[in-house]
Amino acid sequence: MSNKKWKEIPIGGLILEPGNSVKYKTGGWRVFRPVHDPTKCSNCLICWIYCPDSSIIVKNGKIEKFDYDHCKGCGICARECPPKIKAIKMVKEE
Amino acid sequence: MRQAMTGNEAVAYAMKQINPEVVAAYPITPQTGIMQKFADYVANGQVDTEFLTMDSEHSAMSATIGASAAGVRAMTATSSNGLAYMWEIVYIAASYRLPIVMPVVNRALSGPINIHCDHSDTMGCRDSGWIQIFSENSQEAYDNAVQALRIAEHPDVMLPVMITLDGFIISHALETLSTYEDDKVKKFIGNYIPKHPLINPSQPVTYGPLDFFDYYFEHKRQQAEGMVNAKKVIQEVGRAFEKEFNRSYGLFEEYRMADAELALIVLGSTAGTAKAVVDMVREKGYKIGLIKIRCFRPFPEEELAEALKRIKVLAVMDRSLGFNGVGGPLFNDVRAALFGRNAEIKVVNYVYGLGGREITPNDIWNICNNIRDINLTGKVQSSVNYVGVRE
Numbered sequence: 001m002s003n004k005k006w007k008e009i010p011i012g013g014l015i016l017e018p019g020n021s022v023k024y025k026t027g028g029w030r031v032f033r034p035v036h037d038p039t040k041c042s043n044c045l046i047c048w049i050y051c052p053d054s055s056i057i058v059k060n061g062k063i064e065k066f067d068y069d070h071c072k073g074c075g076i077c078a079r080e081c082p083p084k085i086k087a088i089k090m091v092k093e094e
Numbered sequence: 095m096r097q098a099m100t101g102n103e104a105v106a107y108a109m110k111q112i113n114p115e116v117v118a119a120y121p122i123t124p125q126t127g128i129m130q131k132f133a134d135y136v137a138n139g140q141v142d143t144e145f146l147t148m149d150s151e152h153s154a155m156s157a158t159i160g161a162s163a164a165g166v167r168a169m170t171a172t173s174s175n176g177l178a179y180m181w182e183i184v185y186i187a188a189s190y191r192l193p194i195v196m197p198v199v200n201r202a203l204s205g206p207i208n209i210h211c212d213h214s215d216t217m218g219c220r221d222s223g224w225i226q227i228f229s230e231n232s233q234e235a236y237d238n239a240v241q242a243l244r245i246a247e248h249p250d251v252m253l254p255v256m257i258t259l260d261g262f263i264i265s266h267a268l269e270t271l272s273t274y275e276d277d278k279v280k281k282f283i284g285n286y287i288p289k290h291p292l293i294n295p296s297q298p299v300t301y302g303p304l305d306f307f308d309y310y311f312e313h314k315r316q317q318a319e320g321m322v323n324a325k326k327v328i329q330e331v332g333r334a335f336e337k338e339f340n341r342s343y344g345l346f347e348e349y350r351m352a353d354a355e356l357a358l359i360v361l362g363s364t365a366g367t368a369k370a371v372v373d374m375v376r377e378k379g380y381k382i383g384l385i386k387i388r389c390f391r392p393f394p395e396e397e398l399a400e401a402l403k404r405i406k407v408l409a410v411m412d413r414s415l416g417f418n419g420v421g422g423p424l425f426n427d428v429r430a431a432l433f434g435r436n437a438e439i440k441v442v443n444y445v446y447g448l449g450g451r452e453i454t455p456n457d458i459w460n461i462c463n464n465i466r467d468i469n470l471t472g473k474v475q476s477s478v479n480y481v482g483v484r485e
Contacts, residue, residue, distance in 0.1 A: 006312035011252060011320075012191035013313050014290055015300035 022070070026053070030073030032090040034066055041087035047077035095273050101264035102127030104232040104271055105171070105197045105257075108239035110135045111279040112195075115166035118146040118157035122176035123209045124261040125199040129171060151176040155183035162192040163301045165291025167243065169194065173261060174201035174215045181219060187254045188223025189317065190301055193246030193286075194254040196224075197239060200362065200413075201261040202449040210450020211261040213361060214414040216390075217423045223317055225255040225324050226391040230365045233271040234388075235259040237341055240274070243283050244331045250323040260363040260413075262450065274339055282338050321392045328389050345394035347386040348401055350376065354383030356465050357402065359428060360411045361387050364446075364453055368411070371458040380466055387424070395431040402432065407440045407465040411481075413447045421445065421478040440474055446481035457481050 010016050043063060048056040055071035057064045078088040099107060106128045109117070117136075119129040136145040144161075148154040154170045161168035172180060177198055187194050198216050202208040216226055225245060229235040238257040246255045259265055274282075290299045305313060325345065332343035349369050351357065360368050365386035372384050385401060387394075402408060410429075412422025420426065425443035432439055444461050447453045461481065468474055 003308060004312070006315040009309065009312060009316075010290070011313070011316050012189065012301070013303060013305045013309070014190075015303050016290065016297070018298040018300075 025069045026072050027067075027069045030068075030071060030093055032073045032075060033068065033093055034071065034073070034075070034077050035089045035091050036063060036066065037087045037089070038063070040085055042082075042085055044082065044085070046080050046082065047088060050076050050080045052076065095275075096270050097273050098268055098270050099232060100127060100266050100268055101229075101232040101235045101259045102199065102266065103131050104236040104269075104273075105239050105259065106131035106135070107273060108236050108279075109169060110141055111240070111274075111276050112167065112169070112243060112283060113141045113280075114143055114169045114195075116144045116146065116158065116161035116168040118148050118154045118161070118168070118170050120148045120151045120154045120172070120176065122151070122173045122201075124201055124211075124265045125171050125173040125176065125197070127265060128197060128199070151179040152183060155180040155187065158194050158196075159183060159187050159190065159192055162187070162194050163190060163292045165288035165293060167195075167286050168192075169196065171197040171199070173199045174209075175204055177215045178203060178218060181222070184219050184224065185222045186302070189313070191252040191317070191320065192254055193243065193252055195239070195242040195246055196254065196256050197235070198256050198258045199261045199265045200258050208449040209261070211263050211363075212413045212448045212450065213258075214448075216256060216258050217414045217416070219256075220391055220423060223253060223321065224391065225251075225253055225321070225328070225389070227255065227257045227328075227389055228361045228387060229257060229259045229264065230363055230386060231271075232259075232264055232267070232269040233341075235264060236271055236273065237335065237339070237343065240279055240282065240339075241331050241335050241343065243286070244334075245324065245327055247286055248323075248327045248331075249289070251320050251327050253317070253320045253324060258362065263363045272339075278338065282335070325389070325392045325394060343388060345387075345389040345397055346401070347388060349384040349386065351383035351385065351401060354381050355404065355406045356380060356382040356408075356462070356469060357405045358382070358384045358409045358411060358458070358461065359387065359424065360384065361390065361413060361424060364411060364413065364458075367453065367455055368458050371455050371462065374455070375459065375462045380462060382462055382466075390424075393427050393431070395427075398428065398431050399435040402439065403436055405436075405439055407442065407469045409461050409465045410441060410443050411461070412443060412445045415445050415448060425478070440468055441477075442468065442474055443478045444481050445478065451482050453482060
């Protein structure tokens with residue numbers, strides 16, 4: 001994000017551009033990162049439904065990757081992954 | 095038109111003429127009279143307002159903010175603890191730069207519980223980002239209500255405005271005042287065209303997002319500028335008002351200041367009593383004048399220092415007590431205004447009238463004698479004095 005000066009931004013903290021939260025990278029907040037094991041994954045997409053930050057990228061009905069620019073590392077995906085599958089592991093960020 | 099009205103009725107009358115799209119309110123003495131009268135106007139179909147009776151002042155201010163952000167004129171009113179209960183949202187209204195207008199009928203803050211007049215309620219949020227305009231009587235409360243929207247909605251300002259009137263002394267006292275024709279008031283106020291209404295599907299906008307260390311400071315800097323700009327706009331609107339309605343309003347009123355060596359500074363209804371005392375004391379040969387602060391936020395620092403440049407002793411009368419150990423809020427602001435500009439002046443604080451304690455012409459006469467003695471002897475016995483408290 002470019003850092004504009006005080007005279008260059010809308011007053012009152014207003015956001016005039018819809019959908020621009022994608023520009024705000026929140027990945028740096030993460031302590032644990034989700035790591036996906038495609039060999040265990042059944043592509044049930046429960047994790048995709050639960051992810052509060054739309055950070056699970058799905059292509060052709062299959063989990064492709066995590067969006068690590070926005071994933072805050074909440075761990076909901078790993079928690080919701082069915083017990084018999086457990087295809088997502090939370091790994092400490094180094 | 096000359097009409098006999100209480101201060102509360104005068105404000106409600108102005109609100110009728112303003113005809114805001116939304117009014118959200120919760121009752122509290124002594125403000126209730128405003129909303130009671132306004133509710134009559136709603137019930138009688140004399141206004142088109144969506145009138146929301148809320149569950150608290152916190153909700154009343156929240157609803158007012160929601161309506162204002164949506165893009166319409168929105169008002170509420172409160173007093174004392176009601177204003178204190180709004181506090182979190184009062185601050186947000188200013189931060190979102192919403193041109194809300196709120197009459198505040200001044201009443202002492204609890205505790206101990208008290209329903210009568212002092213200025214501790216509005217002083218509690220004097221730096222919350224709201225413009226604060228004080229009224230001396232019902233006429234001024236009405237006139238200030240008529241002017242407030244034009245100040246708030248000015249593109250260089252975009253800040254909410256609090257207009258204050260002293261609880262019971264103005265709010266419940268019947269006075270005659272001049273009201274203006276509906277269409278003239280309507281024309282003076284003009285139409286409100288919001289720049290970024292929340293309800294506009296073709297231009298979606300977000301109000302109240304998270305704002306961290308990267309931008310919060312810039313938004314506060316903008317807000318500070320709005321408050322500085324307000325000083326110019328308040329004077330412009332005052333001049334436009336004078337042209338239209340023949341009554342002059344500036345940042346403060348100077349009364350018999352031209353040759354004065356001694357002066358009183360007051361806020362609100364006490365100005366009326368104090369002017370009468372100034373006249374009486376003048377007859378005794380005192381060169382005394384008075385300044386009535388109308389615009390308390392933004393504080394007219396430079397202009398005030400200029401108006402006081404010939405004054406030798408100044409009595410600052412505070413109808414509230416700041417618990418900072420160094421006197422009332424008006425005293426502190428006045429001293430700060432004079433610092434570096436007028437080193438010779440002696441400034442003395444007279445705290446009075448807390449919780450509705452009466453202030454009499456005799457009390458003010460004593461203050462005049464006190465500052466005359468200071469001028470003669472050059473000695474200030476006590477820089478903070480309590481007038482009317484039993485010693």
